[in-house]
Amino acid sequence: MDKKLGRPRSEETKKAILTAAYELLSENGFDTVTIEGIAERAGVSKATIYKWWPGKAAVVLDGYFAATELLLPxxxxxxxxxxxxxxxxxxxIFITSPKGKMITELIxxxxxxxxxxxxxxxRFFNPRRHISRGILERGIARGELRKDLDLERxxxxxxxxxxxxxxxTGDTLDSAFIRELINDIMKGLGQ
Incomplete structure (x- = not known):
């Protein structure tokens, strides 16, 4: 009795779609990526993609961030x-890397x-802001920052x-600049 292979599990299918979206973005840029191309590369139907994502931007960005998420602990x-x-x-470091430079194309x-x-x-900025908010909230709780701090500003x-x-400007974004920036900002945010 032969076993039927059946459909791949949902997570495997999603991963194939995200990988295909990221690969096409990397190879050709955002403008040339299509749902049809993603579906073909992932070996799924367009309907399968639309089952989980509302359109091209959503699936491409999810593919991009899935491929790069470990770079931003x-x-x-x-x-x-x-x-x-x-x-x-x-x-x-991320946004000036070859993978990260794609964010400027998306912007x-x-x-x-x-x-x-x-x-x-x-998918990208709000999670980064949420992380920053948590850092600032911990700083307030530890007394490192003013209690009346406007977190969003x-x-x-x-x-x-x-x-x-x-x-x-295209000026350098390096550790020295970031250290000076944080030092200056902390002067205004502190007690």
């Missing part, structure tokens, strides 16, 4: 200053496509110089 050293340095140093595409912009906010103050250099 969440620090918890016991020091808000060191945690912020590690978080933003890891982020700067550019998002300027003309609100759906893409929403997807990268939800503080997070904006930290992210803004990083992305200004990345997207506007």
């Amino acid at each position: 969440v620090p918890d050293t016991g020091s808000v200053k060191e945690d912020l340095f590690q978080q933003f140093n890891n982020l700067s 550019a595409a998002g300027q003309f496509n609100p759906g893409i912009a929403e997807e990268y906010r939800v 503080s997070i904006d103050l930290i992210f803004a110089p990083l992305f200004y250099r990345l997207l506007i």
Whole structure:
């Protein structure tokens, strides 16, 4: 009696789709990726992709972040200053790497496509902001930061110089810059 192979498990199928989306993004850039291409490479139907993702931007970004998620560990050293340095140093290393540079392409595409912009906010920036918020909250709890700190504005103050250099000036994003940035910001956020 022969065993029927049946369909692959859902997680295996999702992984194949995410891998295909990331590979196509890496090979050709966001604009050339299609749901049809992802489906073909993953060996699934378009309907299978739409079962889990609302469209191209969502699946491509999930594929991208699934492939790169381990590059951005969440620090918890016991020091808000060191945690912020590690978080933003890891982020700067990532966004200036070949894999990370794709984020600038996605940001550019998002300027003309609100759906893409929403997807990268939800899948990349909001999680980074959530991590920063946790770091600042721990700093407040330990007495390293003012209790009346506006957390959202503080997070904006930290992210803004990083992305200004990345997207506007092209100036160096290195550990020395990140250390100086965090030192300056801590002067304003501290007691």
